[in-house]
Amino acid sequence: MRKILIAGNWKMHKTSQEAVELINGLKRELADIQTVDILVCPPFTNLSEAADIIIDSNIALGAQNCHWEKEGAFTGEVSVPMLKSVRCTYVIAGHSERRKYFAESDEVVNKKIKAIKDAGLKPIFCLGETLEEREENKTFSVIETQLTGGLKDLKQDDLKDLIIAYEPVWAIGTGKTATPQQAEEVHSFIRKLLKEKFSSIVSDGLRILYGGSVKPDNTKDLINKEDIDGALVGGASLKVDSFSQIVKNSLG
Numbered sequence: 001m002r003k004i005l006i007a008g009n010w011k012m013h014k015t016s017q018e019a020v021e022l023i024n025g026l027k028r029e030l031a032d033i034q035t036v037d038i039l040v041c042p043p044f045t046n047l048s049e050a051a052d053i054i055i056d057s058n059i060a061l062g063a064q065n066c067h068w069e070k071e072g073a074f075t076g077e078v079s080v081p082m083l084k085s086v087r088c089t090y091v092i093a094g095h096s097e098r099r100k101y102f103a104e105s106d107e108v109v110n111k112k113i114k115a116i117k118d119a120g121l122k123p124i125f126c127l128g129e130t131l132e133e134r135e136e137n138k139t140f141s142v143i144e145t146q147l148t149g150g151l152k153d154l155k156q157d158d159l160k161d162l163i164i165a166y167e168p169v170w171a172i173g174t175g176k177t178a179t180p181q182q183a184e185e186v187h188s189f190i191r192k193l194l195k196e197k198f199s200s201i202v203s204d205g206l207r208i209l210y211g212g213s214v215k216p217d218n219t220k221d222l223i224n225k226e227d228i229d230g231a232l233v234g235g236a237s238l239k240v241d242s243f244s245q246i247v248k249n250s251l252g
């Protein structure tokens, strides 16, 4: 049985004071929830203070990105050991905004996933097709290429803590959610690939999140699908009410 994970990707939002307000509100609202894993991924600047607030709570902390080297002359970058030192336990890799605006290739995403795993943290590996690719019936081939590239050289044991997030680019920040059927179709395809490339232990155990305009009112229908194990939430994770409601609506 895969435990549902609801993750908030705050992207480039929240000053220090705003972040403290949001995290305190979530801690208050979600204190009783045990059957769903809850994760917040604030910007780098808010990680340390968020960690102090959620210590000993049911909310985990993640980062939105990382560099693959442990340290070095990489101005402006942040390494996985640095993220670990501020008590992050998850790191997102390969978000479509990183791929689009910062030219991240599957090869770079692969290096990041390896670095996250090697440090003992949990990678959230994002993939998804653009609208153009979907309209050209390339969804499955794009997903296969991204999955194969991102997981290159990894073995079954390396995927123990890995999470995949299917985020169709056309559904991100657009208010256009994939229908539960559209999402399920890709999720089950990803699971089939994982079985072929690794094993049924991997494909049965690995959590696959959906991301793209998840809101309180579409959460339940998405989560009810067999291969959808949670959500990676952007816009609706920025307010206490909407994120808390998404978590509550995902309860079985």
Ligand code: 13P
Binding pocket: 009, 095, 167, 171, 172, 173, 174, 175, 211, 212, 213, 214, 232, 233, 234, 235, 236
């Ligand atoms: P939205 O929920 O704002 O569409 O963003 C989804 C996303 O990109 C999460 O990583």
